[in-house]
Amino acid sequence: MNGETVREDFREILRLVRPGSRVLDVGCGGGELLELLTQEKQVDGRGVEISPQGVSACLARGLSVMQGDADRDLDQFPTGAFDYAILSQTLQATRNPREVLSELMRIADRAVVSFPNFGHWRVRWSLLSRGRMPETRSLPEPWWSTPNIHLCTLADFNALVADLGLRIEASAALAQGQPARPMDPSRMIENWRAEAALFLLSRRDGGDGVEPDPIQDDLFGG
Protein backbone atom coordinates (compact mmCIF):
# COMPACT_ATOMS: atom_id res chain seq x y z
CA MET A 1 0.00 0.00 0.00
CA ASN A 2 2.90 2.32 0.67
CA GLY A 3 5.27 1.88 -2.19
CA GLU A 4 8.56 0.19 -1.87
CA THR A 5 9.47 0.20 1.79
CA VAL A 6 6.45 -1.76 2.85
CA ARG A 7 7.62 -5.26 2.03
CA GLU A 8 10.64 -4.83 4.27
CA ASP A 9 8.50 -6.13 7.09
CA PHE A 10 7.82 -9.51 5.52
CA ARG A 11 11.11 -11.07 6.64
CA GLU A 12 10.61 -9.82 10.15
CA ILE A 13 7.07 -11.19 10.25
CA LEU A 14 8.33 -14.54 8.98
CA ARG A 15 10.85 -14.52 11.82
CA LEU A 16 8.22 -13.72 14.47
CA VAL A 17 5.49 -16.17 13.48
CA ARG A 18 5.69 -19.65 15.02
CA PRO A 19 5.64 -22.50 12.50
CA GLY A 20 2.31 -24.24 12.03
CA SER A 21 0.30 -21.49 13.71
CA ARG A 22 -3.05 -20.08 12.68
CA VAL A 23 -2.62 -16.72 11.00
CA LEU A 24 -5.04 -14.06 9.77
CA ASP A 25 -3.55 -11.46 7.45
CA VAL A 26 -5.78 -8.40 7.40
CA GLY A 27 -5.31 -6.34 4.26
CA CYS A 28 -3.47 -9.21 2.63
CA GLY A 29 -3.44 -7.71 -0.87
CA GLY A 30 -2.57 -10.35 -3.45
CA GLY A 31 -1.50 -12.79 -0.74
CA GLU A 32 2.32 -12.52 -1.09
CA LEU A 33 2.95 -12.63 2.65
CA LEU A 34 0.42 -15.39 3.29
CA GLU A 35 1.98 -17.47 0.57
CA LEU A 36 5.43 -16.98 2.10
CA LEU A 37 4.10 -17.87 5.54
CA THR A 38 2.40 -20.96 4.16
CA GLN A 39 5.47 -22.13 2.31
CA GLU A 40 8.10 -21.31 4.90
CA LYS A 41 6.21 -21.60 8.18
CA GLN A 42 3.46 -24.05 7.21
CA VAL A 43 0.90 -21.76 8.78
CA ASP A 44 -2.84 -22.31 8.47
CA GLY A 45 -3.51 -18.93 6.90
CA ARG A 46 -6.53 -16.81 6.05
CA GLY A 47 -6.63 -13.41 4.46
CA VAL A 48 -8.94 -10.43 4.48
CA GLU A 49 -8.73 -8.09 1.50
CA ILE A 50 -10.93 -5.24 0.40
CA SER A 51 -10.22 -5.29 -3.36
CA PRO A 52 -11.74 -7.99 -5.58
CA GLN A 53 -8.51 -8.00 -7.61
CA GLY A 54 -6.54 -8.86 -4.48
CA VAL A 55 -9.06 -11.55 -3.57
CA SER A 56 -8.78 -13.08 -7.05
CA ALA A 57 -4.99 -13.04 -6.82
CA CYS A 58 -5.16 -14.80 -3.45
CA LEU A 59 -7.54 -17.42 -4.81
CA ALA A 60 -5.15 -18.00 -7.69
CA ARG A 61 -2.43 -18.72 -5.12
CA GLY A 62 -4.68 -21.28 -3.51
CA LEU A 63 -5.16 -19.17 -0.39
CA SER A 64 -8.32 -18.81 1.65
CA VAL A 65 -9.35 -15.18 1.54
CA MET A 66 -12.36 -13.15 2.51
CA GLN A 67 -13.30 -10.02 0.70
CA GLY A 68 -13.88 -7.55 3.44
CA ASP A 69 -13.01 -4.34 5.19
CA ALA A 70 -10.84 -4.27 8.31
CA ASP A 71 -13.12 -1.59 9.73
CA ARG A 72 -16.34 -3.50 9.23
CA ASP A 73 -15.83 -7.19 8.77
CA LEU A 74 -13.47 -8.44 11.47
CA ASP A 75 -16.49 -9.22 13.62
CA GLN A 76 -17.13 -12.27 11.46
CA PHE A 77 -14.16 -14.02 13.02
CA PRO A 78 -14.71 -15.79 16.30
CA THR A 79 -12.81 -14.79 19.41
CA GLY A 80 -9.42 -16.46 19.75
CA ALA A 81 -9.66 -18.10 16.32
CA PHE A 82 -6.05 -17.29 15.43
CA ASP A 83 -2.62 -17.36 16.97
CA TYR A 84 -1.58 -14.26 15.03
CA ALA A 85 -3.43 -11.46 13.32
CA ILE A 86 -1.25 -9.50 10.95
CA LEU A 87 -1.92 -5.92 9.96
CA SER A 88 0.90 -5.05 7.62
CA GLN A 89 0.98 -1.39 6.54
CA THR A 90 -2.80 -1.17 6.77
CA LEU A 91 -3.54 0.40 10.17
CA GLN A 92 -3.05 3.91 8.84
CA ALA A 93 -5.63 3.27 6.11
CA THR A 94 -8.38 2.19 8.49
CA ARG A 95 -11.21 4.41 9.63
CA ASN A 96 -11.03 3.36 13.27
CA PRO A 97 -7.50 2.19 14.01
CA ARG A 98 -8.19 1.83 17.72
CA GLU A 99 -11.23 -0.34 17.06
CA VAL A 100 -9.36 -2.40 14.49
CA LEU A 101 -6.51 -3.02 16.91
CA SER A 102 -8.94 -4.12 19.61
CA GLU A 103 -10.62 -6.46 17.16
CA LEU A 104 -7.27 -7.98 16.17
CA MET A 105 -6.53 -8.67 19.81
CA ARG A 106 -9.94 -10.28 20.23
CA ILE A 107 -9.49 -12.57 17.23
CA ALA A 108 -5.90 -13.55 17.90
CA ASP A 109 -3.54 -14.11 20.81
CA ARG A 110 -0.98 -11.89 19.18
CA ALA A 111 -1.03 -9.13 16.64
CA VAL A 112 1.75 -8.13 14.29
CA VAL A 113 1.26 -4.52 13.25
CA SER A 114 3.45 -2.44 10.99
CA PHE A 115 2.93 1.15 9.88
CA PRO A 116 4.90 4.10 8.51
CA ASN A 117 6.23 6.35 11.28
CA PHE A 118 4.97 9.90 10.84
CA GLY A 119 7.56 10.98 13.40
CA HIS A 120 10.42 10.10 11.04
CA TRP A 121 12.84 12.97 10.51
CA ARG A 122 12.12 13.19 6.76
CA VAL A 123 8.44 13.67 7.48
CA ARG A 124 9.19 16.27 10.13
CA TRP A 125 11.65 18.00 7.85
CA SER A 126 9.22 18.11 4.98
CA LEU A 127 6.55 19.68 7.14
CA LEU A 128 8.98 22.06 8.79
CA SER A 129 10.89 23.18 5.75
CA ARG A 130 8.22 23.22 3.08
CA GLY A 131 5.14 23.38 5.21
CA ARG A 132 3.55 20.74 3.04
CA MET A 133 2.32 17.23 3.63
CA PRO A 134 5.29 14.94 3.20
CA GLU A 135 5.86 12.69 0.23
CA THR A 136 8.55 10.27 1.29
CA ARG A 137 9.65 6.76 0.42
CA SER A 138 7.22 5.28 2.90
CA LEU A 139 4.49 7.85 2.18
CA PRO A 140 4.72 8.26 -1.58
CA GLU A 141 1.29 9.62 -2.47
CA PRO A 142 0.17 13.28 -2.32
CA TRP A 143 -2.21 14.08 0.53
CA TRP A 144 -5.28 14.13 -1.67
CA SER A 145 -4.85 10.64 -3.06
CA THR A 146 -3.23 8.74 -0.22
CA PRO A 147 -5.21 5.87 1.29
CA ASN A 148 -3.58 6.73 4.61
CA ILE A 149 -6.12 8.63 6.66
CA HIS A 150 -4.89 7.96 10.19
CA LEU A 151 -1.16 8.46 10.24
CA CYS A 152 0.61 8.30 13.54
CA THR A 153 4.06 8.47 15.05
CA LEU A 154 5.84 5.82 17.02
CA ALA A 155 5.06 7.74 20.19
CA ASP A 156 1.37 7.95 19.28
CA PHE A 157 1.26 4.22 18.71
CA ASN A 158 2.99 3.52 21.99
CA ALA A 159 0.38 5.61 23.75
CA LEU A 160 -2.46 3.71 22.05
CA VAL A 161 -0.92 0.36 22.93
CA ALA A 162 -0.62 1.45 26.57
CA ASP A 163 -4.15 2.80 26.54
CA LEU A 164 -5.51 -0.51 25.23
CA GLY A 165 -3.54 -2.34 27.89
CA LEU A 166 -1.53 -4.32 25.35
CA ARG A 167 1.92 -5.70 25.84
CA ILE A 168 4.72 -5.15 23.36
CA GLU A 169 6.55 -8.44 22.94
CA ALA A 170 8.88 -7.22 20.24
CA SER A 171 9.35 -4.19 18.07
CA ALA A 172 11.54 -3.36 15.13
CA ALA A 173 12.42 -0.39 12.98
CA LEU A 174 12.05 -0.85 9.26
CA ALA A 175 13.83 0.97 6.47
CA GLN A 176 13.84 0.39 2.78
CA GLY A 177 16.31 -2.20 1.62
CA GLN A 178 17.56 -2.94 5.12
CA PRO A 179 16.87 -5.81 7.47
CA ALA A 180 14.55 -5.01 10.35
CA ARG A 181 16.40 -3.62 13.35
CA PRO A 182 15.20 -4.34 16.89
CA MET A 183 14.43 -1.15 18.75
CA ASP A 184 13.01 0.19 21.96
CA PRO A 185 9.92 2.04 20.78
CA SER A 186 9.86 4.22 23.87
CA ARG A 187 13.18 5.85 23.04
CA MET A 188 12.67 9.31 21.61
CA ILE A 189 15.46 8.88 19.09
CA GLU A 190 13.63 5.96 17.43
CA ASN A 191 10.68 8.21 16.79
CA TRP A 192 13.05 10.32 14.66
CA ARG A 193 14.97 7.42 13.14
CA ALA A 194 12.44 4.72 12.23
CA GLU A 195 10.99 5.07 8.76
CA ALA A 196 8.42 2.45 9.63
CA ALA A 197 7.86 0.28 12.66
CA LEU A 198 6.69 -3.21 13.39
CA PHE A 199 5.23 -4.47 16.65
CA LEU A 200 4.39 -7.84 18.07
CA LEU A 201 1.59 -7.28 20.56
CA SER A 202 -0.25 -9.50 22.96
CA ARG A 203 -3.03 -9.00 25.44
CA ARG A 204 -1.75 -8.05 28.84
CA ASP A 205 -3.90 -10.80 30.34
CA GLY A 206 -1.55 -12.88 28.26
CA GLY A 207 -3.32 -15.30 25.99
CA ASP A 208 -1.27 -18.43 25.41
CA GLY A 209 -0.14 -18.67 29.02
CA VAL A 210 2.70 -16.19 28.76
CA GLU A 211 3.82 -14.91 32.16
CA PRO A 212 2.43 -11.48 32.97
CA ASP A 213 4.13 -8.15 32.51
CA PRO A 214 7.78 -8.63 31.82
CA ILE A 215 9.54 -5.31 32.16
CA GLN A 216 9.96 -3.76 28.76
CA ASP A 217 13.58 -2.84 29.42
CA ASP A 218 14.32 -6.54 29.72
CA LEU A 219 12.97 -7.14 26.28
CA PHE A 220 14.88 -4.40 24.58
CA GLY A 221 17.96 -4.24 26.71
CA GLY A 222 17.29 -0.71 27.90
Add this chain to the structure above:
Amino acid sequence: MAAPETIAQDGGTWTFPASQPLVLDSGARIEGLELAWRSYGTLNADKTNAVLVCHALTLDQYVAGEHPTTGKPGWWTRMIGPGKPIDPAKHFIVCANVVGGCMGSTGPASINPATGKAWGLAFPVITIRDMVRAQAMLVDALGVDTLLAVVGGSMGGMQVLQWAASYPERLFSAVVVASAARHSAQNIAFHEVGRQAVMGDPDWRGGDYALHGARPEKGLAVARMAAHITYLSEAALQRKFGRELQRDGLSWGFDADFQVESYLRYQGASFVDRFDANSYLYITRAMDYFDLAAEHGGVLAEAFRKARDVRFCVMSFTSDWLYPTSESRHIVRALNAAGARASFVEIESDKGHDAFLLDEPVMEAALAGFLDGVERARGLK
Protein backbone atom coordinates in the same frame (compact mmCIF):
# COMPACT_ATOMS: atom_id res chain seq x y z
CA MET B 1 -22.99 -47.60 2.00
CA ALA B 2 -24.27 -50.32 -0.33
CA ALA B 3 -21.85 -51.64 -2.89
CA PRO B 4 -22.12 -49.22 -5.77
CA GLU B 5 -23.52 -50.52 -8.97
CA THR B 6 -21.10 -49.01 -11.42
CA ILE B 7 -22.76 -47.23 -14.30
CA ALA B 8 -21.43 -45.94 -17.54
CA GLN B 9 -20.12 -42.40 -17.70
CA ASP B 10 -21.70 -39.86 -19.97
CA GLY B 11 -25.23 -39.83 -18.70
CA GLY B 12 -28.73 -40.99 -19.31
CA THR B 13 -31.19 -41.96 -16.63
CA TRP B 14 -30.14 -43.87 -13.56
CA THR B 15 -32.82 -45.91 -11.87
CA PHE B 16 -32.34 -46.46 -8.15
CA PRO B 17 -31.92 -50.17 -7.46
CA ALA B 18 -34.80 -51.87 -5.64
CA SER B 19 -32.62 -52.18 -2.54
CA GLN B 20 -32.23 -48.41 -2.37
CA PRO B 21 -35.47 -46.48 -2.24
CA LEU B 22 -35.08 -42.76 -1.70
CA VAL B 23 -36.23 -42.07 1.86
CA LEU B 24 -37.39 -38.48 2.03
CA ASP B 25 -37.25 -35.97 4.87
CA SER B 26 -41.05 -36.11 4.96
CA GLY B 27 -40.81 -39.82 5.76
CA ALA B 28 -42.15 -40.87 2.37
CA ARG B 29 -40.20 -43.34 0.23
CA ILE B 30 -39.85 -43.36 -3.52
CA GLU B 31 -39.10 -46.78 -5.02
CA GLY B 32 -37.26 -47.06 -8.30
CA LEU B 33 -36.50 -43.36 -8.44
CA GLU B 34 -35.02 -42.17 -11.69
CA LEU B 35 -32.39 -39.46 -11.97
CA ALA B 36 -31.58 -37.96 -15.34
CA TRP B 37 -27.94 -36.97 -15.49
CA ARG B 38 -25.13 -35.95 -17.80
CA SER B 39 -21.39 -36.14 -17.45
CA TYR B 40 -18.57 -34.47 -19.33
CA GLY B 41 -14.94 -35.53 -19.26
CA THR B 42 -13.50 -38.70 -17.80
CA LEU B 43 -13.04 -39.93 -14.26
CA ASN B 44 -9.30 -40.35 -13.63
CA ALA B 45 -7.78 -43.58 -12.32
CA ASP B 46 -7.57 -42.24 -8.75
CA LYS B 47 -11.17 -41.01 -8.96
CA THR B 48 -10.09 -37.65 -7.61
CA ASN B 49 -11.23 -35.30 -10.37
CA ALA B 50 -15.02 -35.48 -10.10
CA VAL B 51 -16.89 -32.19 -9.97
CA LEU B 52 -20.60 -32.23 -9.19
CA VAL B 53 -22.52 -29.26 -10.53
CA CYS B 54 -25.88 -28.50 -8.90
CA HIS B 55 -28.49 -26.68 -10.92
CA ALA B 56 -30.83 -23.85 -10.01
CA LEU B 57 -34.64 -23.91 -9.77
CA THR B 58 -35.65 -24.15 -13.42
CA LEU B 59 -32.44 -25.48 -14.93
CA ASP B 60 -31.44 -29.03 -15.72
CA GLN B 61 -28.63 -31.52 -16.21
CA TYR B 62 -27.50 -29.99 -19.50
CA VAL B 63 -24.89 -27.78 -17.90
CA ALA B 64 -22.44 -27.91 -20.82
CA GLY B 65 -22.57 -28.82 -24.47
CA GLU B 66 -25.76 -28.42 -26.44
CA HIS B 67 -29.20 -28.83 -24.91
CA PRO B 68 -30.87 -31.68 -26.82
CA THR B 69 -34.35 -30.17 -26.92
CA THR B 70 -33.69 -26.44 -27.24
CA GLY B 71 -30.50 -26.73 -29.31
CA LYS B 72 -29.05 -23.92 -27.16
CA PRO B 73 -25.74 -24.14 -25.32
CA GLY B 74 -25.80 -25.65 -21.82
CA TRP B 75 -26.69 -23.23 -19.03
CA TRP B 76 -23.17 -22.78 -17.66
CA THR B 77 -20.96 -23.01 -20.73
CA ARG B 78 -19.34 -19.78 -19.53
CA MET B 79 -17.85 -21.72 -16.64
CA ILE B 80 -17.75 -25.25 -18.00
CA GLY B 81 -16.04 -26.30 -21.20
CA PRO B 82 -12.64 -26.49 -22.86
CA GLY B 83 -10.33 -23.85 -21.36
CA LYS B 84 -12.98 -22.85 -18.81
CA PRO B 85 -12.55 -23.04 -15.01
CA ILE B 86 -14.34 -26.40 -14.99
CA ASP B 87 -12.84 -28.23 -17.92
CA PRO B 88 -13.82 -31.67 -19.25
CA ALA B 89 -10.18 -32.09 -20.29
CA LYS B 90 -9.22 -32.39 -16.61
CA HIS B 91 -12.46 -32.80 -14.65
CA PHE B 92 -15.14 -35.45 -14.60
CA ILE B 93 -18.17 -33.17 -14.50
CA VAL B 94 -21.51 -34.56 -13.34
CA CYS B 95 -24.87 -32.82 -13.27
CA ALA B 96 -28.21 -34.44 -12.47
CA ASN B 97 -31.74 -33.17 -12.81
CA VAL B 98 -33.08 -32.85 -9.23
CA VAL B 99 -35.71 -35.09 -7.71
CA GLY B 100 -39.05 -33.46 -8.43
CA GLY B 101 -37.71 -31.98 -11.66
CA CYS B 102 -39.22 -32.36 -15.09
CA MET B 103 -36.24 -33.05 -17.33
CA GLY B 104 -36.17 -36.81 -16.92
CA SER B 105 -35.91 -37.24 -13.16
CA THR B 106 -38.82 -38.60 -11.17
CA GLY B 107 -41.19 -35.76 -10.35
CA PRO B 108 -44.88 -34.94 -10.09
CA ALA B 109 -45.32 -35.41 -13.86
CA SER B 110 -43.88 -38.95 -13.71
CA ILE B 111 -46.12 -41.98 -13.54
CA ASN B 112 -46.94 -43.13 -10.03
CA PRO B 113 -46.38 -46.90 -10.17
CA ALA B 114 -49.13 -47.41 -7.58
CA THR B 115 -51.82 -45.84 -9.76
CA GLY B 116 -50.42 -45.93 -13.26
CA LYS B 117 -51.22 -42.22 -13.54
CA ALA B 118 -49.16 -39.06 -13.20
CA TRP B 119 -48.31 -38.36 -9.55
CA GLY B 120 -49.63 -34.81 -9.51
CA LEU B 121 -50.05 -33.62 -5.93
CA ALA B 122 -49.76 -37.21 -4.69
CA PHE B 123 -46.03 -36.77 -5.21
CA PRO B 124 -44.38 -36.38 -1.80
CA VAL B 125 -43.00 -33.00 -0.82
CA ILE B 126 -39.27 -32.94 -1.32
CA THR B 127 -36.47 -30.93 0.28
CA ILE B 128 -33.04 -29.71 -0.73
CA ARG B 129 -31.64 -32.49 1.46
CA ASP B 130 -33.67 -35.06 -0.48
CA MET B 131 -32.18 -33.72 -3.71
CA VAL B 132 -28.70 -34.03 -2.25
CA ARG B 133 -29.36 -37.50 -0.87
CA ALA B 134 -30.32 -38.64 -4.36
CA GLN B 135 -27.22 -37.00 -5.86
CA ALA B 136 -25.03 -38.78 -3.31
CA MET B 137 -26.49 -42.11 -4.38
CA LEU B 138 -25.79 -41.31 -8.02
CA VAL B 139 -22.23 -40.31 -7.13
CA ASP B 140 -21.87 -43.66 -5.34
CA ALA B 141 -23.10 -45.46 -8.40
CA LEU B 142 -20.50 -43.62 -10.45
CA GLY B 143 -17.86 -45.09 -8.16
CA VAL B 144 -16.78 -41.73 -6.75
CA ASP B 145 -15.97 -41.54 -3.03
CA THR B 146 -14.77 -37.97 -2.72
CA LEU B 147 -15.77 -35.14 -4.98
CA LEU B 148 -13.05 -32.68 -5.91
CA ALA B 149 -15.70 -29.98 -5.83
CA VAL B 150 -19.42 -29.48 -5.54
CA VAL B 151 -20.41 -26.30 -7.31
CA GLY B 152 -23.71 -24.50 -7.64
CA GLY B 153 -25.49 -21.17 -7.91
CA SER B 154 -28.79 -20.09 -6.37
CA MET B 155 -30.71 -23.29 -5.48
CA GLY B 156 -27.59 -25.14 -6.62
CA GLY B 157 -25.69 -23.27 -3.92
CA MET B 158 -28.18 -24.47 -1.34
CA GLN B 159 -27.46 -28.03 -2.45
CA VAL B 160 -23.73 -27.36 -2.10
CA LEU B 161 -24.24 -26.15 1.48
CA GLN B 162 -26.37 -29.20 2.20
CA TRP B 163 -23.62 -31.42 0.79
CA ALA B 164 -21.16 -29.79 3.18
CA ALA B 165 -23.50 -30.45 6.09
CA SER B 166 -24.60 -33.98 5.13
CA TYR B 167 -21.48 -35.45 3.49
CA PRO B 168 -18.48 -33.33 4.52
CA GLU B 169 -16.15 -36.33 4.33
CA ARG B 170 -17.04 -36.81 0.67
CA LEU B 171 -16.16 -33.23 -0.29
CA PHE B 172 -12.77 -31.72 -0.98
CA SER B 173 -14.12 -28.30 -1.85
CA ALA B 174 -17.40 -26.45 -2.22
CA VAL B 175 -18.39 -23.43 -4.31
CA VAL B 176 -21.54 -21.51 -3.41
CA VAL B 177 -22.58 -18.74 -5.78
CA ALA B 178 -25.39 -16.22 -5.24
CA SER B 179 -27.13 -18.34 -2.66
CA ALA B 180 -28.27 -18.53 0.94
CA ALA B 181 -28.34 -20.94 3.87
CA ARG B 182 -32.06 -20.31 4.38
CA HIS B 183 -34.94 -18.96 2.39
CA SER B 184 -35.91 -15.54 3.67
CA ALA B 185 -39.46 -14.34 4.18
CA GLN B 186 -39.10 -12.28 1.01
CA ASN B 187 -37.92 -15.32 -0.95
CA ILE B 188 -40.86 -17.36 0.33
CA ALA B 189 -43.23 -14.50 -0.44
CA PHE B 190 -42.19 -14.35 -4.08
CA HIS B 191 -42.48 -18.11 -4.42
CA GLU B 192 -45.94 -17.99 -2.93
CA VAL B 193 -47.01 -15.47 -5.57
CA GLY B 194 -45.78 -17.88 -8.22
CA ARG B 195 -47.51 -20.89 -6.72
CA GLN B 196 -50.78 -19.01 -6.31
CA ALA B 197 -50.61 -17.97 -9.96
CA VAL B 198 -50.23 -21.63 -10.97
CA MET B 199 -52.87 -22.97 -8.60
CA GLY B 200 -55.25 -20.15 -9.51
CA ASP B 201 -55.21 -21.14 -13.17
CA PRO B 202 -58.45 -23.06 -13.91
CA ASP B 203 -56.43 -25.43 -16.07
CA TRP B 204 -54.36 -26.52 -13.08
CA ARG B 205 -57.29 -28.77 -12.02
CA GLY B 206 -56.06 -29.47 -8.52
CA GLY B 207 -52.74 -30.58 -9.93
CA ASP B 208 -54.28 -33.25 -12.14
CA TYR B 209 -54.09 -31.24 -15.36
CA ALA B 210 -52.26 -34.09 -17.12
CA LEU B 211 -55.24 -36.40 -16.60
CA HIS B 212 -57.45 -33.80 -18.25
CA GLY B 213 -55.12 -33.10 -21.12
CA ALA B 214 -54.79 -29.52 -19.91
CA ARG B 215 -51.89 -27.29 -18.81
CA PRO B 216 -51.99 -24.26 -16.51
CA GLU B 217 -49.97 -22.24 -18.98
CA LYS B 218 -51.28 -18.83 -18.02
CA GLY B 219 -50.59 -19.35 -14.34
CA LEU B 220 -47.14 -20.77 -14.88
CA ALA B 221 -46.24 -17.95 -17.26
CA VAL B 222 -47.29 -15.35 -14.67
CA ALA B 223 -45.27 -17.18 -12.04
CA ARG B 224 -42.26 -17.04 -14.31
CA MET B 225 -42.77 -13.37 -15.12
CA ALA B 226 -42.86 -12.45 -11.44
CA ALA B 227 -39.85 -14.63 -10.68
CA HIS B 228 -37.94 -13.27 -13.62
CA ILE B 229 -38.16 -9.74 -12.23
CA THR B 230 -36.52 -10.96 -9.04
CA TYR B 231 -33.64 -12.43 -11.03
CA LEU B 232 -32.79 -9.04 -12.53
CA SER B 233 -31.95 -5.69 -11.02
CA GLU B 234 -33.59 -2.35 -11.50
CA ALA B 235 -30.40 -1.12 -13.18
CA ALA B 236 -30.38 -4.05 -15.59
CA LEU B 237 -34.05 -3.55 -16.49
CA GLN B 238 -33.49 0.16 -16.95
CA ARG B 239 -30.42 -0.40 -19.11
CA LYS B 240 -32.13 -3.05 -21.23
CA PHE B 241 -35.54 -1.46 -21.66
CA GLY B 242 -36.02 1.82 -19.86
CA ARG B 243 -39.49 3.02 -20.85
CA GLU B 244 -38.96 2.18 -24.50
CA LEU B 245 -42.14 1.40 -26.38
CA GLN B 246 -42.88 -1.60 -28.57
CA ARG B 247 -44.50 0.48 -31.28
CA ASP B 248 -44.89 4.11 -32.36
CA GLY B 249 -47.32 5.17 -29.66
CA LEU B 250 -49.39 4.02 -26.72
CA SER B 251 -52.21 1.59 -27.50
CA TRP B 252 -54.51 3.12 -24.86
CA GLY B 253 -55.23 -0.43 -23.76
CA PHE B 254 -53.52 -3.39 -22.17
CA ASP B 255 -51.44 -4.72 -25.00
CA ALA B 256 -47.72 -4.90 -24.38
CA ASP B 257 -46.89 -1.24 -25.04
CA PHE B 258 -43.57 -1.24 -23.24
CA GLN B 259 -40.66 -3.36 -24.33
CA VAL B 260 -40.24 -4.64 -20.80
CA GLU B 261 -43.81 -6.01 -20.91
CA SER B 262 -43.22 -7.79 -24.15
CA TYR B 263 -39.94 -9.19 -22.80
CA LEU B 264 -41.65 -10.59 -19.70
CA ARG B 265 -44.48 -12.08 -21.75
CA TYR B 266 -41.93 -13.78 -23.96
CA GLN B 267 -40.06 -15.10 -20.90
CA GLY B 268 -43.32 -16.45 -19.46
CA ALA B 269 -44.46 -18.04 -22.71
CA SER B 270 -41.18 -19.74 -23.48
CA PHE B 271 -40.94 -21.05 -19.92
CA VAL B 272 -44.20 -22.98 -20.12
CA ASP B 273 -42.84 -24.82 -23.15
CA ARG B 274 -40.03 -26.34 -21.15
CA PHE B 275 -41.25 -26.59 -17.58
CA ASP B 276 -43.90 -28.51 -15.69
CA ALA B 277 -46.20 -26.49 -13.44
CA ASN B 278 -46.28 -29.02 -10.61
CA SER B 279 -42.51 -29.34 -10.66
CA TYR B 280 -42.42 -25.59 -10.16
CA LEU B 281 -44.60 -25.95 -7.07
CA TYR B 282 -42.52 -28.76 -5.60
CA ILE B 283 -39.12 -27.23 -6.23
CA THR B 284 -40.06 -23.77 -4.96
CA ARG B 285 -41.44 -25.51 -1.85
CA ALA B 286 -38.17 -27.34 -1.36
CA MET B 287 -36.34 -24.02 -1.46
CA ASP B 288 -38.81 -22.42 0.96
CA TYR B 289 -38.29 -25.24 3.44
CA PHE B 290 -34.52 -24.85 3.25
CA ASP B 291 -33.01 -23.63 6.51
CA LEU B 292 -29.69 -25.29 7.12
CA ALA B 293 -29.29 -23.87 10.62
CA ALA B 294 -32.69 -25.18 11.72
CA GLU B 295 -31.56 -28.78 11.46
CA HIS B 296 -28.56 -27.90 13.65
CA GLY B 297 -30.25 -26.33 16.64
CA GLY B 298 -30.51 -22.97 14.92
CA VAL B 299 -26.72 -22.53 14.81
CA LEU B 300 -25.49 -22.43 11.24
CA ALA B 301 -21.86 -22.96 12.26
CA GLU B 302 -22.90 -26.34 13.67
CA ALA B 303 -23.88 -27.42 10.16
CA PHE B 304 -20.26 -26.97 9.09
CA ARG B 305 -18.66 -28.40 12.21
CA LYS B 306 -17.52 -31.51 10.37
CA ALA B 307 -16.64 -29.62 7.19
CA ARG B 308 -13.57 -27.92 8.64
CA ASP B 309 -11.29 -29.52 6.08
CA VAL B 310 -13.47 -28.61 3.12
CA ARG B 311 -12.24 -25.62 1.12
CA PHE B 312 -15.13 -23.23 0.58
CA CYS B 313 -15.54 -20.44 -1.92
CA VAL B 314 -18.60 -18.23 -1.50
CA MET B 315 -19.47 -15.62 -4.10
CA SER B 316 -22.17 -12.97 -4.26
CA PHE B 317 -23.10 -10.13 -6.57
CA THR B 318 -23.59 -6.52 -5.51
CA SER B 319 -26.94 -6.08 -7.29
CA ASP B 320 -28.47 -9.44 -6.29
CA TRP B 321 -31.43 -8.49 -4.12
CA LEU B 322 -32.93 -11.98 -4.13
CA TYR B 323 -29.92 -13.58 -2.44
CA PRO B 324 -28.05 -10.48 -1.32
CA THR B 325 -24.44 -10.36 -0.13
CA SER B 326 -25.65 -10.25 3.47
CA GLU B 327 -26.88 -13.85 3.04
CA SER B 328 -23.48 -14.93 1.75
CA ARG B 329 -21.77 -13.14 4.63
CA HIS B 330 -24.05 -15.00 6.99
CA ILE B 331 -22.74 -18.27 5.52
CA VAL B 332 -19.15 -17.06 5.64
CA ARG B 333 -19.44 -16.01 9.26
CA ALA B 334 -20.69 -19.49 10.14
CA LEU B 335 -17.88 -21.10 8.16
CA ASN B 336 -15.37 -18.98 10.05
CA ALA B 337 -16.97 -19.83 13.34
CA ALA B 338 -16.65 -23.50 12.43
CA GLY B 339 -13.00 -22.96 11.54
CA ALA B 340 -13.52 -23.98 7.92
CA ARG B 341 -11.27 -22.80 5.11
CA ALA B 342 -13.54 -20.16 3.66
CA SER B 343 -12.99 -17.72 0.85
CA PHE B 344 -15.49 -15.06 -0.04
CA VAL B 345 -15.74 -12.60 -2.88
CA GLU B 346 -18.44 -10.06 -3.67
CA ILE B 347 -18.53 -9.36 -7.38
CA GLU B 348 -19.42 -5.92 -8.64
CA SER B 349 -22.24 -6.36 -11.16
CA ASP B 350 -25.47 -4.61 -12.07
CA LYS B 351 -27.03 -7.77 -13.53
CA GLY B 352 -28.85 -8.88 -10.38
CA HIS B 353 -29.25 -12.47 -9.28
CA ASP B 354 -28.91 -13.83 -12.82
CA ALA B 355 -25.33 -12.53 -12.92
CA PHE B 356 -24.14 -16.01 -11.98
CA LEU B 357 -25.34 -17.28 -15.36
CA LEU B 358 -23.97 -14.36 -17.34
CA ASP B 359 -20.67 -13.02 -18.52
CA GLU B 360 -18.89 -12.07 -15.29
CA PRO B 361 -15.12 -12.26 -15.81
CA VAL B 362 -14.37 -11.75 -12.11
CA MET B 363 -16.54 -14.75 -11.21
CA GLU B 364 -14.77 -16.80 -13.87
CA ALA B 365 -11.31 -15.73 -12.66
CA ALA B 366 -12.20 -16.35 -9.02
CA LEU B 367 -13.53 -19.84 -9.73
CA ALA B 368 -10.54 -20.66 -11.93
CA GLY B 369 -8.12 -19.48 -9.23
CA PHE B 370 -9.96 -21.29 -6.49
CA LEU B 371 -10.15 -24.60 -8.37
CA ASP B 372 -6.52 -24.25 -9.36
CA GLY B 373 -5.56 -24.06 -5.69
CA VAL B 374 -7.88 -26.96 -4.90
CA GLU B 375 -6.30 -29.12 -7.60
CA ARG B 376 -2.81 -28.36 -6.30
CA ALA B 377 -3.89 -29.20 -2.76
CA ARG B 378 -5.42 -32.42 -4.05
CA GLY B 379 -2.20 -33.33 -5.83
CA LEU B 380 -3.73 -33.13 -9.29
CA LYS B 381 -1.04 -30.77 -10.55
